[in-house]
Amino acid sequence: MIDHIGLRVSDYQRSKTFFQEALAPLGYTMMMEFDTPQGKSGGMGIEGMPNFWLSQSKSQTSAVHIAFNAVNRATVDAFYLAAMAAGGTDNGKPGLRPDYHKDYYGAFVLDPDGNNIEAVCHKAK
Secondary structure, X not given: OEEEXXXXXOOHHHHHHHHHHHHHHHOXXXXXXXXXXXXXXXXXXXXXXXXXXXXXXXXXXXOEEEEEEXXXXXXXXXXXXXXXXXXXXXXXXXXXXXXXXXXXXXXXXXXXXXXXXXXXXOOOO
């Protein structure tokens, strides 16, 4: 199951305004924002779970971010090892990401086209 998806955008504020207005009828609201080395990043969602992300990108790349839900942390670890063995490029070793939330355990790998593929578990341990 897909956990969340993210888009890189050239103008964060413009895209934020667009998606806030376009997705409002679906019940989406901006739930969290923070600064990254590239600029702003924000997560929108429904009922407490941001599952649609916008991230400022200084590059012209059109890569996409897709996160797959993992049943436990061992599965995140297994995803990372399998993806690396299949020719992926490390984009974040398995580990806790407390900036997202205290139990967020994820791993990030770039696929051959530069898309950011993640496996994430939201459970404690």
